Amino acid sequence: DIQMTQSPSTLSASVGDRVTITCRASQSISKWLAWLQQKPGKAPKLLIYKASNLQAGVPSRFSGSGSGTEFTLTISSLQPDDFATYYCQQYSSKPYSFGQGTKLEI
Amino acid sequence: EVLLVQSSAEVKKPGDSLKISCKASGYSFSTYWIGWVRQMPGKGLEWMGILYPDDSDIKYSPSFQGQVTISADKSTSTAFLQWSSLKASDTGLYFCARTSASQYPDYWGQGTQVIVSS
Numbered sequence: 001d002i003q004m005t006q007s008p009s010t011l012s013a014s015v016g017d018r019v020t021i022t023c024r025a026s027q028s029i030s031k032w033l034a035w036l037q038q039k040p041g042k043a044p045k046l047l048i049y050k051a052s053n054l055q056a057g058v059p060s061r062f063s064g065s066g067s068g069t070e071f072t073l074t075i076s077s078l079q080p081d082d083f084a085t086y087y088c089q090q091y092s093s094k095p096y097s098f099g100q101g102t103k104l105e106i
Numbered sequence: 107e108v109l110l111v112q113s114s115a116e117v118k119k120p121g122d123s124l125k126i127s128c129k130a131s132g133y134s135f136s137t138y139w140i141g142w143v144r145q146m147p148g149k150g151l152e153w154m155g156i157l158y159p160d161d162s163d164i165k166y167s168p169s170f171q172g173q174v175t176i177s178a179d180k181s182t183s184t185a186f187l188q189w190s191s192l193k194a195s196d197t198g199l200y201f202c203a204r205t206s207a208s209q210y211p212d213y214w215g216q217g218t219q220v221i222v223s224s
Contacts, residue, residue: 001168034210036151043201043214044143044151050208087151091209094156095167096141101150 002026002090006099013104017078021102023071023088032092035064035073038101039084047086048073078104108132110140110202110215117221118192125188126218128202135183136160139205142176142187145217146198156205157185192222 003026013019023033031051036044046055048064051071061076075082083106088099113127130140141156155166159178166176175188185202200218203211 032209036211038151041199041217043217044203044211045214046210046212049206049210049212055212089151089153089211091205091211094165095169096153096156096209098143098151098153 001095002029002093002097004088004090004097004099006086006088006102008102009100010103010105012106013078014106015078015080019075019078019104021073021086021088021104023066023073023099025069025071025090025092028068029090029092031067032090033064033066033071034089034091035062036087036089037082037084038087044087108204108213110204110213112200112202112215112218115219115221117223120192120194120222120224122192122222123188123190124192124220125186126200126220128185128187128215130183130185130204133204135178136180138207139209140178140185141203141205141211142174142185143201143203143211144170144198145201151201154187159185192220194222194224196220197222 005024033051035048038044052064085101085103109131136159142154144152154170157164157176178185202215204213206212
């Protein structure tokens with residue numbers, strides 16, 4: 001099974017900051033990676049698929065990059081609504097697996 | 107519009123059985139994989155398994171194989187997650203999610219809270 005590891009686990013930032021979250025896979029997953037945002041008690045929301053493709057309706061301040069085993073999610077200028085927990089998920093091979101999450105806090 | 111509407115919260119006792127549901131609308135239910143994800147209190151997301159309604163092909167995570175049953179009813183466009191004997195450790199928030207043709211989770215249900223307590 002493929003293990004996904006995110007860093008950092010917690011990230012403190014301010015409105016307007018540029019932040020980057022990293023996700024590493026235990027083996028190559030090509031570009032089969034999604035990034036999701038979750039707020040407390042709510043369903044996750046898809047932000048990015050296939051490592052770098054922005055889901056419709058997601059602000060362009062979100063971007064993703066990477067391939068193989070290392071991936072990043074970048075938020076170019078943090079907005080108040082962006083403070084949430086972010087997860088990566090690989091969908092290269094079943095069982096599909098999530099990273100442990102990165103909590104972005106003020 | 108794609109919608110996944112899950113059943114309401116449940117409070118059960120250890121040993122009880124339970125079946126929660128996820129009703130889909132706005133797309134061809136039979137031709138998209140649909141999966142289940144667990145979130146234990148204060149914890150991250152865990153992928154449980156996935157089902158293809160058209161032929162009932164099911165893939166479970168090894169962590170959940172034998173612990174739960176995933177099924178679907180094509181006639182009502184509804185997916186199910188079932189336990190035969192609940193444990194306190196099954197307490198959590200359970201989400202269904204449609205999987206796109208490329209296998210990423212593009213639409214999510216609102217979640218069903220399951221509390222198992224004596």
